[in-house]
Amino acid sequence: MSALRFLFVKTLRRHFLAEHIPFPKCHKRLPTVLSSEEVSRLIDSASNLYHRTLLMTLYSTGVRRAELCRLRVSDIDSRRRMIRIQQGKGKRDREVPLSPRLVENLRAYWRWMKPRTFLFPGTVKGWRADVPITPNIVWLACREAAKAAGITKHLSPHTLRHSYASHLLEAGADLRTIQALLGHSRLEHTLVYLHLSPKHLQAITNPLDSLELSSLDQVKRSRRLEKK
Secondary structure (H helix, E strand, C coil): CHHHHHHHHHHCCCCCCHHHCCCCCCCCCCCCCCCHHHHHHHHHCCCCHHHHHHHHHHHHHCCCHHHHHCCEHHHEECCCCEEEECCCCCCCCEEEECCHHHHHHHHHHHHHHCCCCECCEEEECCEEEEEECCHHHHHHHHHHHHHHHCCCCCCCHHHHHHHHHHHHHHCCCCHHHHHHHHCCCCHHHCHHHHCCCHHHHHCCCCHHHHCCCCCHHHCCCCCCCCCC
16 A cells, blocks of 8 residues: 555655555454453562563553553653653654552552663663663563463453453543543544443343333243144
8 A cells, every 4th residue: 555655646646545445354353351350360460560560551551562661750740640651653642640559559669670761671681771671571571470360361462451441431431531541543443442341232222122022921832833
């Protein structure tokens, strides 16, 4: 698509209509969501305070893995109880409320780790350094905690983002608020969480339940025809 767009727009100076290009049909699958109990087990199964704080930040803010890696100490505003996500997807900034429990954990983490620039510093040649953490470390922390917690679902850092959004919806947050917290550019990206919330799906009255049907006692149990 990018190559065709460059050919038509830049080289041929012609209008490019993407809707005229046929796309292969892709299977659309609902993302994996953890229950609240599974999230608790996952966090409690973290191997150390570093991984525990990392997992808690992922779940309580709904940040993307790349956004987590770039978080700075200066992005934490404990007075306003907000965390600033700078230059997220689409080069957009946003702010997310800080959970009081996360603030408490971050303070204990800061006293222990004492990060200078980046909230989760990485390593250089095996030594802790003031550089961003690599995405692979975030992935590894999730997989190790999932294995220790006995969670067999396919789990990635993005699973905690999906779980965060789904649990917010079940708690009564509206879709516009969730869209702003997740940093979605379009509301349709947030609508998928309606399909992931059993509370919302079960709250809808099934049309079968509104029908006036005869009692089950009047229904024949046999398919055999009665003799006249």
